[in-house]
Amino acid sequence: MKKCLILLMALLLFACAPLTVTASEPYRGYTYSSTDEGTLDVAAPQAYLPSAVYGSKELGVTLTSPEDLQFDKNGNLYVCDAGQNAIYVFSPDLQLIRTVTGFDNNGTPDTFSQPYGIFVTDGGELYVADFGHERVVALNADGSLLRIVTKPDSDLLNESFVFQPQKVLVDTANRLFVLSKNVNEGILQFTEQGKFLGFYGSNTVTANPIDIIWKEIMTEEQTGKLTQFVPVEYKNFSLDHKGFIYAVTAVSDVGDPIRRINLSGGDVLVRAPIDGSEKVMGDVSYPYGGVTGIVGPSSFVDITSDNLGNYYVLDDKRGRVFTYDEEGNLLFVFGALNSGQVGSFSSPSAIAYHEHRVYALDRANAEMIVFEPTEYARIMEEAMNSYLLQEYEESLELWEEIIKRNNNCDLAYYKAGYCLYRMMEYPKAMEYFKLVNAKESYSDAMVKYNQIVMDANFETYATVAAVVVAAGLIAWVVVRIIRKRKSV
Amino acid sequence: MKQALNILRHPIDGVWDMKREQTGRYRDGFILILLTILAVIFNRQMRAFVFNNQYNVPLEIIKEVAIVVLPVFLFVLANYAVTTLLDGKGTFKEIFLVTCHSLMPLIIFFVVTPILSHLLSLNELVYLTIIDAFGYAWMLLMLYLGIKEIHEYSASKMVSTLVLTVIGAAIIVFIVLLFFSLLQELGSFVYSLYREFSMRL
Numbered sequence: 001m002k003k004c005l006i007l008l009m010a011l012l013l014f015a016c017a018p019l020t021v022t023a024s025e026p027y028r029g030y031t032y033s034s035t036d037e038g039t040l041d042v043a044a045p046q047a048y049l050p051s052a053v054y055g056s057k058e059l060g061v062t063l064t065s066p067e068d069l070q071f072d073k074n075g076n077l078y079v080c081d082a083g084q085n086a087i088y089v090f091s092p093d094l095q096l097i098r099t100v101t102g103f104d105n106n107g108t109p110d111t112f113s114q115p116y117g118i119f120v121t122d123g124g125e126l127y128v129a130d131f132g133h134e135r136v137v138a139l140n141a142d143g144s145l146l147r148i149v150t151k152p153d154s155d156l157l158n159e160s161f162v163f164q165p166q167k168v169l170v171d172t173a174n175r176l177f178v179l180s181k182n183v184n185e186g187i188l189q190f191t192e193q194g195k196f197l198g199f200y201g202s203n204t205v206t207a208n209p210i211d212i213i214w215k216e217i218m219t220e221e222q223t224g225k226l227t228q229f230v231p232v233e234y235k236n237f238s239l240d241h242k243g244f245i246y247a248v249t250a251v252s253d254v255g256d257p258i259r260r261i262n263l264s265g266g267d268v269l270v271r272a273p274i275d276g277s278e279k280v281m282g283d284v285s286y287p288y289g290g291v292t293g294i295v296g297p298s299s300f301v302d303i304t305s306d307n308l309g310n311y312y313v314l315d316d317k318r319g320r321v322f323t324y325d326e327e328g329n330l331l332f333v334f335g336a337l338n339s340g341q342v343g344s345f346s347s348p349s350a351i352a353y354h355e356h357r358v359y360a361l362d363r364a365n366a367e368m369i370v371f372e373p374t375e376y377a378r379i380m381e382e383a384m385n386s387y388l389l390q391e392y393e394e395s396l397e398l399w400e401e402i403i404k405r406n407n408n409c410d411l412a413y414y415k416a417g418y419c420l421y422r423m424m425e426y427p428k429a430m431e432y433f434k435l436v437n438a439k440e441s442y443s444d445a446m447v448k449y450n451q452i453v454m455d456a457n458f459e460t461y462a463t464v465a466a467v468v469v470a471a472g473l474i475a476w477v478v479v480r481i482i483r484k485r486k487s488v
Numbered sequence: 489m490k491q492a493l494n495i496l497r498h499p500i501d502g503v504w505d506m507k508r509e510q511t512g513r514y515r516d517g518f519i520l521i522l523l524t525i526l527a528v529i530f531n532r533q534m535r536a537f538v539f540n541n542q543y544n545v546p547l548e549i550i551k552e553v554a555i556v557v558l559p560v561f562l563f564v565l566a567n568y569a570v571t572t573l574l575d576g577k578g579t580f581k582e583i584f585l586v587t588c589h590s591l592m593p594l595i596i597f598f599v600v601t602p603i604l605s606h607l608l609s610l611n612e613l614v615y616l617t618i619i620d621a622f623g624y625a626w627m628l629l630m631l632y633l634g635i636k637e638i639h640e641y642s643a644s645k646m647v648s649t650l651v652l653t654v655i656g657a658a659i660i661v662f663i664v665l666l667f668f669s670l671l672q673e674l675g676s677f678v679y680s681l682y683r684e685f686s687m688r689l
Contacts, residue, residue, distance in 0.1 A: 434537055443538045443610035450609075 025049060026343050027320075027336035032284045033408045034275035034437075039284050042408045047323070047332030047380070048358055050343025051372035055365070060096050061088050063366040068167070071354040072120040079361070079368070080118040080128070085111060087118055087128065100126065103137065103145050112137070117167035117179070129165035129178065136165050136178055136194075149176065152188070152196030167236050172243040173263075184233040186265075187247070201234075201247060201261040236350075240305040244268065248300035248313055257281055257300055258313055258324075273329040274414045274438055280328045282315050294318060294337075302351045304358075308384050312353055314360060319345035321358060321371070325384070329411045332377060335360070343369055356381070376405055383415065392419040410436045421445050426452070492516065495589045499630050503586055503637040512581060517588035524591045525556045527598035536605040539616060560587055566656035567635065570649055576639030586634035590627055597623030 031044040056063045064083030071077055075092035087100040102111040113132025120126055124141030138146040151163035164181040171177065176190040177200065186202035237247040245261045246269075258280050260269035271278045282298025289295055298315040305311040309326035319337030324330055336344040347364035356378075358371040373381070383398035396419035402412040417432030418441070426449035433442035454461070491511055495502030506512045529552050537543050564584045571578060578586075601619055608616060636646045 437544065439538050440610055446538070447609045447611075 026339050026341040027334065030333055031406075031408060032275070032330055033410060034277065039275065039277060041285060044332075044408060045376040045406050046334065046374050047377040048321070048334040048371035048373055050369050051357075052370045053342055053367050054094065054370070055367040059088070059090070059094065059368070061086075061099065065363045066349065066361040066366060066368065067115070067363060068117045068350045069352050069359060069361055069368070070118060070120050071352055072124065073122050075354070077354075077359075078118055078120050078126070080115045082114045082116055082131070082363075083366075085113060085115065087112075087115065087126065098143075100128075100139070100143065103139055103143060105145060105148075117165070119168045119170055121170050125170075127168045127170060127176070129168045131164055131166055131181070134163045134165075136168055136176070138176075147194055149178075149190060149194040152190070154196045154198075156185075156196075156198060169237055169239055169245065171239060171245065177237065177245065179234050179237060182233065187234060187237065187245075187261075201245065201259065201265045201267070235300060236302045238303050238305065240309075240311070241307045242309075246303045246305060246311055248303045250299045250301065250316075257298070258303065258311075269328070270326060271328045273327060274410050274436055276437075278328075280324055282313065282320070282322045283318070298322070301349060304351050304353045306353045308381065308388065310384075312351055312358060314348050314351040316345075316348045319348055321351060321360065325411070331380065331411070334371065345369070376402070379405075383412075387415060387419065390422070392422045395419050396423070414438055414441070417441060417445075421448075424448075424452075492520070492589060492592065495634070496592050496630075499590075499633040500637055503589075503634045506585065507578075507582060507638055512585040514581065514584070517585050520588040520591055520595075521556060521560060523595050524598075525553055527595040528552055528556055531598035531602050534602040536602070536608070538610050539605045539608075539613065556591075560591070562657045562660060563587055563653065566660055567649070567653045570652045570656050571639050574645070574649055574652075576641065576649070578635070578638035582638045583635065586638055587631065590630035590634055593623050593626035593630065597626075 025046055026049075029044045029046040030041045032039050033042045062084055063079075063081055065081060066079055067082045069077060069079045076097065077090040077092075077094065078087060079090070080087045085101060089097045089100065091097050102109055104110070112128060112130050114130075115128045116131045117129035118126060125146060126139045126141075128137045128139070130137050134151060136149040138149070140146050151161070162180075162182070165178045166181050167179040169177040174192040175197070176192065176194065178188040178190065180188055186199035189197040189200040191197060233249065234247045235250040237245050240246055240260070243263075247259045247261055249257045249259075251257070256267065256269070256271070258269060259267045262268045269280065271280050273279070277284070282300065286297060287295050294317060296317075298313075298320070299317040300313050301316045302314040303311055310331060311324055313322050313324070314320075314335075315322065317337075320333055320335045322330065323332040323334075335348075337348075338344060338346055345360070345362050345365075347362060348360055349363040350361040352359045356373055360369045360371065361367075362369065379398050379401050383395050383402060386392075386395040386398065396416055399412045399416035399419065402409055403416065406412070413432045413436045417429045417436075417438065420426075420429035420432065421441070421444070426445045429445045430442050430449065433439075433445060491502070491506060495506065529547070529549075532540075532542055532552065533547065564580070564587050567583050567587075568580050570576075571583070597620065601616060601623075604619070605616055632646065632650070635641075635650075636643070639646075639649070641649065
């Protein structure tokens with residue numbers, strides 16, 4: 001009987017063992033992989049997990065509707081709140097340094113109204129998109145007024161134009177860029193002094209040929225009833241470490257919702273992921289209908305980038321952050337909407353990358369979520385870094401570590417292949433390229449390999465070729481002689 | 489076999505000899521079709537990774553068989569239908585045999601190019617494309633000359649019959665599809681009728 005009891009208790013202990021409480025991740029880690037059956041979403045390790053949530057209480061300020069955040073070069077965090085009409089400045093350890101609620105406008109105290117966007121230059125100048133007052137305010141580092149930019153007087157703008165700045169940015173050439181509400185011609189571009197230069201990075205209108213033919217056939221009344229072909233408005237933008245501007249549009253069915261704009265206003269975003277899809281658009285497969293009400297492609301509200309050339313785009317439709325590398329390969333997806341767990345979004349508004357962490361604002365919950373990279377993301381970052389530094393052996397090891405953790409990561413195979421290629425281990429490189437169907441790289445490696453084989457064994461090949469040619473010639477001559485004799 | 493090689497080397501005379509001396513056999517045609525199927529599969533499976541778009545796609549024998557048999561069958565049927573109306577001298581058997589014999593260049597090229605593809609890199613893709621195109625061109629030329637010969641057609645009449653043959657093939661496909669969809673309708677009708685009765689009675 002006693003033995004039975006002990007056995008029972010042991011069994012009970014076993015049964016209880018899996019019940020140990022572990023905090024589960026608030027969202028599923030996934031990525032897209034191209035397979036025989038098309039592009040599928042496949043499981044992937046978690047790359048970033050929410051590590052802390054800062055609300056009004058934690059930060060010691062009143063947040064009601066935080067709209068934009070930015071780190072300056074000293075690591076100070078600027079958060080602008082459209083509900084409180086204030087810009088909060090925090091030290092790197094998130095202690096409040098000062099609150100900017102107004103400025104001295106040539107002797108009269110002035111305030112902001114619904115500031116939706118801010119930008120801090122390296123010199124500490126603060127640019128505020130003062131939405132409600134229809135102006136952009138630039139303040140010096142000491143808080144004194146530097147300049148006010150109001151509605152530009154230009155032939156390019158029609159009478160009814162309303163200047164409602166939502167986002168601001170100053171590039172390396174000190175040009176001021178403004179995104180104004182309901183402007184779909186592009187980004188408003190100003191000189192340092194605030195003179196309007198024109199539109200920048202204009203969205204092109206996409207109309208398919210059939211629509212154009214219909215437009216030719218239909219009467220004016222009919223075309224009037226059609227939805228008009230208008231360019232899509234930019235939602236947000238940010239400066240990358242090389243001085244290019246990343247811009248996002250909220251509507252994704254434009255084909256290229258994410259753009260990288262160069263000095264002359266052209267789109268130079270590289271869309272060459274190794275799966276050959278040429279797509280950089282957030283979620284690749286998504287429901288077109290359903291009960292959740294969340295249908296259609298991703299809708300982006302903000303973008304940020306790191307020094308490795310990776311960029312992070314925030315999708316407010318599903319509360320996800322998509323991370324891409326410079327070539328347009330999808331690296332990570334993280335974040336969730338209304339999952340009920342701490343660290344999920346409700347209405348995400350802005351995102352910033354700083355020192356390996358991703359900071360995101362949520363306007364409805366009035367909080368800031370900090371995402372900490374997991375070991376997986378750290379290894380990936382390390383691998384990319386050592387690849388850029390041309391430390392291929394080290395990089396190869398790290399990429400192979402990534403493959404161990406996520407054998408769906410096409411990029412890891414590809415990069416590992418390239419490390420081997422650089423290390424002149426062509427047959428191994430070819431194996432990796434073959435696994436991810438990278439035909440061009442495979443071919444390059446093959447050419448190099450053939451050259452080596454050729455160089456090493458040239459004499460053997462030459463001898464064999466000479467022997468074959470000679471044997472052929474002799475055989476031909478012999479056959480001819482025999483035929484001649486026969487005919488004779 | 490000898491006859492096949494003869495036709496390959498001298499398409500016009502070879503076909504003419506076959507027609508005159510009545511040496512054509514159905515068996516030869518079927519062997520050639522079988523060889524073509526094998527060559528198509530060889531080409532698909534053995535082509536170097538760099539030039540092979542179906543490298544990761546699993547092989548389906550039925551698909552490969554269909555890709556050879558259906559066009560041949562369709563062409564023979566359509567051509568026979570058209571040429572009987574346009575006083576062609578060729579019989580069904582002859583049309584079939586000429587079509588099968590004109591597959592010979594494909595057999596050769598589908599064996600040679602996969603081997604060659606292992607020696608080339610992606611930069612030399614154009615050469616492989618040219619070689620492939622040459623194989624197809626040769627096949628079409630043999631088909632044209634052979635069919636022209638057995639029907640004893642002039643060049644202009646030959647071209648117009650070929651166009652009509654293509655149209656005829658399209659019509660056959662259409663009718664077959666129509667037939668099957670009607671059959672499906674009929675099937676579902678009978679089934680619903682059966683359900684109706686079984687539930688009421």
